[in-house]
Amino acid sequence: MPRPPKxxxxxxxxxxxxxxxxEKLKSRCRAMGVSVSEYxxxxxxxxxxxxxxIAKDGGLPFTSIIEEKYLQLKLQEHITQxxxxxxxxxxxxxxxxxxxxxNRKCINEIKKAIDATRRMRxxxxxxxxxLLDLINSAEV
Numbered sequence: 219m220p221r222p223p224k225x226x227x228x229x230x231x232x233x234x235x236x237x238x239x240x241e242k243l244k245s246r247c248r249a250m251g252v253s254v255s256e257y258x259x260x261x262x263x264x265x266x267x268x269x270x271x272i273a274k275d276g277g278l279p280f281t282s283i284i285e286e287k288y289l290q291l292k293l294q295e296h297i298t299q300x301x302x303x304x305x306x307x308x309x310x311x312x313x314x315x316x317x318x319x320x321n322r323k324c325i326n327e328i329k330k331a332i333d334a335t336r337r338m339r340x341x342x343x344x345x346x347x348x349l350l351d352l353i354n355s356a357e358v
């Protein structure tokens with residue numbers, strides 16, 4: 219008796235891999251106890267769940283992509299300004315008023331950066347790491 223099908227309406231799609239990549243994939247699937255087909259299907263299903271900006275054919279409007287890029291630039295600008303404020307702050311000792319002025323300016327730039335990240339779909343992880351480092355460096 220043949221086994222019941224896993225898929226309702228299957229379509230066979232040939233995929234070409236480099237041999238060494240396929241061997242690694244096969245090895246990983248064996249270790250996980252799944253077939254290569256099932257593994258690839260799961261990867262594709264997970265990938266399709268993620269919303270990504272697409273500029274053509276019914277994806278996000280082009281203005282959304284431009285706005286995302288603009289927000290990335292603003293985020294970078296606020297991070298750079300906060301870094302400059304921290305450098306300026308560090309020229310003073312903590313008992314001087316200038317130290318507190320520069321620290322306040324730094325915190326304001328960090329707040330602007332956080333606001334920019336809230337409006338972004340996918341803030342770049344590199345910038346998020348820089349922002350986290352700044353938050354840890356600034357004294358609130």
